[in-house]
Amino acid sequence: MSMQLYNYLSRKVEEFKPINSPKVGLYTCGPTVYNFVHIGNWRTFIFEDVLKRALLFDGYKVKHVMNITDIDDKIINKAKEETIPINELTKEYTDAFFADLGRLNILPADEYPQATEHIGQMLKLISSLVDKGLAYVKDGSVYFSITKFKDYGKLSGTNIKGVKAGARVDVDEYDKDNPQDFVLWKASSEDAKVRHEAFDSPWGVGRPGWHIECSAMSKQYLGATFDIHTGGVDLLFPHHENEIAQSEGATGKKFVNVWMEGEHLLINGEKMAKRLGNIFTLADIAKRGFDPLALRYLFLTAHYRSKLNFTWESLEAAQNALLNLKREVSTWDEPKIGCAEFEGKFKDAVADDLDMPKALSIFWEMVKSDYPTSAKRQSALVMDEVFGLGLSLVPKALKINVHENVRVKDLVDANAPMNQTDIVNIAGELAIKRDELRRAGKFGEADKIRQELIGMGAVVKDTGSGTSVEFRSDTDKND
Ligand code: AMP
Ligand code: ZN
Numbered sequence: 001m002s003m004q005l006y007n008y009l010s011r012k013v014e015e016f017k018p019i020n021s022p023k024v025g026l027y028t029c030g031p032t033v034y035n036f037v038h039i040g041n042w043r044t045f046i047f048e049d050v051l052k053r054a055l056l057f058d059g060y061k062v063k064h065v066m067n068i069t070d071i072d073d074k075i076i077n078k079a080k081e082e083t084i085p086i087n088e089l090t091k092e093y094t095d096a097f098f099a100d101l102g103r104l105n106i107l108p109a110d111e112y113p114q115a116t117e118h119i120g121q122m123l124k125l126i127s128s129l130v131d132k133g134l135a136y137v138k139d140g141s142v143y144f145s146i147t148k149f150k151d152y153g154k155l156s157g158t159n160i161k162g163v164k165a166g167a168r169v170d171v172d173e174y175d176k177d178n179p180q181d182f183v184l185w186k187a188s189s190e191d192a193k194v195r196h197e198a199f200d201s202p203w204g205v206g207r208p209g210w211h212i213e214c215s216a217m218s219k220q221y222l223g224a225t226f227d228i229h230t231g232g233v234d235l236l237f238p239h240h241e242n243e244i245a246q247s248e249g250a251t252g253k254k255f256v257n258v259w260m261e262g263e264h265l266l267i268n269g270e271k272m273a274k275r276l277g278n279i280f281t282l283a284d285i286a287k288r289g290f291d292p293l294a295l296r297y298l299f300l301t302a303h304y305r306s307k308l309n310f311t312w313e314s315l316e317a318a319q320n321a322l323l324n325l326k327r328e329v330s331t332w333d334e335p336k337i338g339c340a341e342f343e344g345k346f347k348d349a350v351a352d353d354l355d356m357p358k359a360l361s362i363f364w365e366m367v368k369s370d371y372p373t374s375a376k377r378q379s380a381l382v383m384d385e386v387f388g389l390g391l392s393l394v395p396k397a398l399k400i401n402v403h404e405n406v407r408v409k410d411l412v413d414a415n416a417p418m419n420q421t422d423i424v425n426i427a428g429e430l431a432i433k434r435d436e437l438r439r440a441g442k443f444g445e446a447d448k449i450r451q452e453l454i455g456m457g458a459v460v461k462d463t464g465s466g467t468s469v470e471f472r473s474d475t476d477k478n479d
Helices: 039-057 073-081 086-103 119-131 190-194 210-222 233-251 282-287 292-300 312-330 340-351 356-368 373-387 420-439 443-455
Strands: 004-007 012-015 023-028 061-066 135-138 141-144 181-187 206-208 226-232 256-262 265-267 308-310 458-463 466-471
Touching: 004 256, 023 039, 023 210, 039 061, 039 226, 039 256, 039 265, 039 282, 039 292, 039 340, 039 373, 061 210, 073 086, 086 292, 119 135, 119 141, 119 181, 119 206, 119 210, 119 233, 141 233, 181 210, 181 233, 206 210, 210 226, 210 233, 226 233, 233 256, 282 292, 292 308, 292 312, 292 356, 308 312, 312 420, 340 356, 340 373, 356 373, 420 443, 420 466, 443 458
Parallel strands: 023 061, 023 226, 226 256, 265 308
Antiparallel strands: 004 012, 135 141, 141 181, 181 206, 458 466
């Protein structure tokens, strides 16, 4: 089956046809870096990563651009509160964002353009909108005139009949029921310019509105027309609607072919959002002992177009499922020829508008099947190209040659000699844990685990795919 994706523009699932196959241009709206990204945001970023992985899996060559919003009201206010320059604040949270991306196994984008480094491109776009009569200047600010753009509302279904001409907003986020002319350039002061919070423009000192940065930076890196644009569904209006108006208004060309929007992560039935104070960060879940990849697993259990209510119980179930999976994989043989039957079904589920819950259930069916473990390991590696659960890092099959007196000291309450399966399971888990700690830079704790494994009578080696653990009889331990 060829890739089918739900397009918000047509509100239908459509066959995906890139403009210049096998190349695909993908733009994903990135974070506003004034605080730690919360797990609701991560749900969207993981959906986008799964989309990109699915396209790569299907043989496409993806150019992925994600913007970093490093100037806006929230950033300026927070920097003021903390009495630090805005670039100090944004650097701290940009670095934190990148560290978390790695923990969640999210593939890096090709470009992460920052708004403050693309002011020139934004000014050019705004000038062409003014020249075409789609934007007007008022007291040193520039506004987009929504009634002048005939297709306004085509993405979100917002109706602008009856909108009062000249009614305008300066804030970046506002309600769908209240469409108004929106700000492209906000007048500011000379003082703000000294603090690097404002810039020169043909209309005086000011700074860009939020929406214009995505139009300017996507054009810079992906061209006037590209294949896929994504974000969370809250961005449909006004952000994505306004991006279309700006881009198509300025270039006269179709901006984006496929618009994909990820549904929200909820908590207690409400959207998780900073302004509601109901958020958790990746650090919060790690503090409670959860692996970031358990969160990734949890998000894979729901379709990206369904709401997902977050609970600690569901995260715990996801963590257990992931641990069971890794435990199982750690006992499997080296990969050989995979299970074509399951790989075929998996591919179809992925191509069916990224049906990850179905793909996961096919995956588990494969895990529980009678195929040889070498085939299962091969197919697991193939499927994990889309899931991104780090299964390639699970140690290869452990060679078991345990001499009779091996005891697992301090690890479990076991005074009796353990059977081989228990030892393999525990050693496998410890090896996985050690790799996680090493990836997180916790080398001291990782080394303690190495010592524990050695204490169990294991030979521990570092390989390209992570910790390898072998149990051998005393006589052949030196080879
Ligand atoms: P922001 O930094 O607020 O612009 O958000 C970054 C991304 O996270 C955007 O694509 C938002 O649509 C998305 N987002 C925000 N809140 C949630 C949520 N509760 N669930 C899923 N995605 C969200
Ligand atoms: Zn955007």
